[in-house]
Structure formats: C-alpha cells, structure tokens
C-alpha cells in the first residue's frame with residue numbers, strides 16, 4: 001500500500017516522500033480514502049498511531065482541488081479543528097505547516113489558543129483556510145466577531161475524549177451550534193466513553209469507523225523470547241537460530257550502520273541471504289532493499305532503528321533484536337513490526353550480560369516480564 005494508491009494529490013505524495021514516510025500507517029490507509037470521499041469518520045486511536053496525518057493529508061487534498069473554496073472572500077475558515085490543549089493545537093499546526101510549505105497553492109492554517117494575548121490572533125485570522133483552536137479561545141474570538149464559522153464545511157474533533165474530560169462539553173456544543181448543519185465531521189478519540197458516544201451520535205452521520213488496537217493489545221499478540229548470550233557469541237548464535245528454526249523473512253535490529261553491514265556480511269559468508277539497511281545508504285538503495293524484503297525476495301534484513309517505525313510489512317513473522325535499542329519505546333516499536341494485523345509474530349532478543357540491567361528497564365516499561373533462556377548448554 002502506498003500513499004499514491006490512496007488517491008492523494010501528487011504534491012502531497014511528494015511531500016510525504018520527502019518526510020521519509022515510506023508507507024501509510026494503518027489508520028491513514030483507512031481514513032484517507034474515506035475523508036477524500038467526504039464521509040464522516042470516527043477514529044479510535046492514540047497519539048503515535050499517525051492519526052494527525054490521517055486527517056491533515058486528505059484535508060489538504062480536498063483544499064487543493066480546483067473547486068475548493070478558499071478563504072479569500074473573508075467568509076471564515078472552511079476547516080475547523082478543535083483540540084483540547086494549546087500543545088496539541090501547536091503540534092497539529094506544525095504538521096499542517098510541514099506539508100503546506102511544500103504545496104503549489106497558498107493555503108493558510110492558524111492555531112489559536114488561550115493563555116496568550118488575543119490581539120495578534122485576531123489579526124492573524126484574516127484569510128485563514130484551516131483553523132486549529134481550543135474551544136474557549138475560539139468562543140472568545142467568535143464573540144468579538146473576529147472569526148465567522150458559517151462557511152466551515154469540515155469539522156475535526158481531535159482527542160475528543162480529553163476535550164470532554166477537561167470539561168469542554170458545553171463549549172463544544174455551543175461551537176457546534178455556530179457551524180453549518182451540512183458539513184463533514186471527523187472525530188478522533190483514544191477511547192470510546194458513554195459521554196463520547198452521545199457526541200458521536202449528535203454529530204456523525206453513518207461514519208466510517210477505524211479502530212487501531214492499542215500498543216498493549218498488539219504486544220500481547222507477539223510471542224517474545226529472550227536469550228542470554230555473550231556479545232562475542234551473538235553472531236554464531238544468530239546463525240544457529242536462523243538455521244535451527246528455519247526462520248524466513250526476518251528483520252534483525254542492530255545499533256549502528258557499521259554493525260548492520262557487518263552482521264549482514266557475516267550472514268552472507270555463511271550462505272544466508274541477507275542485506276543491510278540504514279541511514280548511510282542512499283534513498284534508492286534503501287527503497288530497493290526494502291521492496292525486495294517485502295516481496296519475499298530477501299530472507300534477512302539487518303536494520304538500524306531507521307526501520308523501527310512506519311514499516312508495515314503485512315504479517316512479518318519474526319523480528320530479532322541483535323542488540324537492544326536505547327529506549328523502551330524503540331523496543332516496542334521494533335517488536336511491533338511483527339504481530340501486526342492480528343497475526344501472531346515472534347520477537348527474539350539476544351541479551352548480553354552487559355545489557356541485562358537495561359533489559360529489565362525495558363520489560364518494566366512494557367509491563368511484561370520474560371523468562372531469560374540460557375544458551376550455555378546449546379551447541380552452536
């Protein structure tokens with residue numbers, strides 16, 4: 001699945017490529033075509049799932065269409081994004097800007113939020129196409145006639161559950177009353193509470209529903225094993241694992257570009273088909289290697305953390321941590337490359353005595369403890 005096949009405008013496809021987004025995340029694969037189709041959407045997904053780009057990209061796509069109404073006539077923004085906090089407002093604005101400055105058309109986005117002077121925001125509101133706002137400040141600006149919402153054709157509620165938890169229900173309702181009845185509604189939330197269901201029913205009509213499993217659900221799908229191996233024995237043990245378990249399509253993570261080349265080289269010398277991939281290789285080589293691996297033409301791919309995020313290879317059966325990543329988050333991202341799409345996968349970690357303490361920290365963060373298997377008695 002590529003961004004191009006989702007029907008996005010070519011300049012947006014170029015923009016995502018420049019940002020090194022290789023493939024759409026699952027939420028993007030489902031949400032982008034639905035939003036382009038002007039459907040309502042309910043997205044149950046947390047931060048980290050790629051939810052922001054899942055609405056930012058199709059919204060920009062729609063604004064790039066020749067018939068799109070731009071706000072040069074001062075009727076107010078055509079897109080309104082409500083968010084619970086100033087931080088999220090700035091974050092969403094940054095994602096829009098990242099893409100907008102690469103586009104051929106002039107599209108203006110602005111974030112408004114409380115806790116700062118109102119006058120500069122009043123002035124900046126002129127000709128805004130996409131307005132990202134916290135509810136309180138938006139109501140304040142609207143009551144001063146600084147913004148009109150009568151031409152808003154798309155509404156996004158981001159982190160809707162947090163918005164309700166922070167007590168913004170009334171504000172949200174009064175903003176809804178200012179919007180045209182006929183509009184597209186996109187609602188994103190990490191959870192689906194009763195309160196939220198009532199808002200959903202109020203604003204969404206026959207929505208496309210996209211639910212992304214939480215990281216913890218995904219972790220539970222992965223069969224994890226950990227072996228205690230001395231650093232200098234990791235190479236031979238890795239080859240033993242690949243051969244004895246007849247591992248096919250396996251992604252091996254290492255800590256540096258040098259190590260990736262070294263491990264892949266050693267495997268090849270032992271007649272195991274392997275290639276490396278890391279940031280020091282040019283984009284073309286990286287793309288080609290990754291495509292070979294995805295197509296099943298390459299058995300083993302040795303990678304740095306460049307690949308721990310974003311690479312969606314359906315049902316990758318096995319991931320090996322040849323060395324542990326620095327952060328627990330990266331460990332979870334790495335092993336998350338397997339066990340996707342509800343298919344059980346295997347994640348194997350080779351832990352040297354020096355890495356033991358760090359592995360404990362990782363397990364604690366992950367909330368799951370593994371039995372360390374000893375390798376002294378295995379003949380390899």
Ligand code: AMP
Pocket residue numbers: 020021022023024025028046047048049050051052053309310
């Ligand atoms: P979000 O869940 O929207 O906060 O996004 C999480 C992170 O994933 C952000 O840092 C994005 O830049 C990144 N991201 C989103 N979509 C992709 C993608 N398709 N490929 C790689 N990175 C992505």
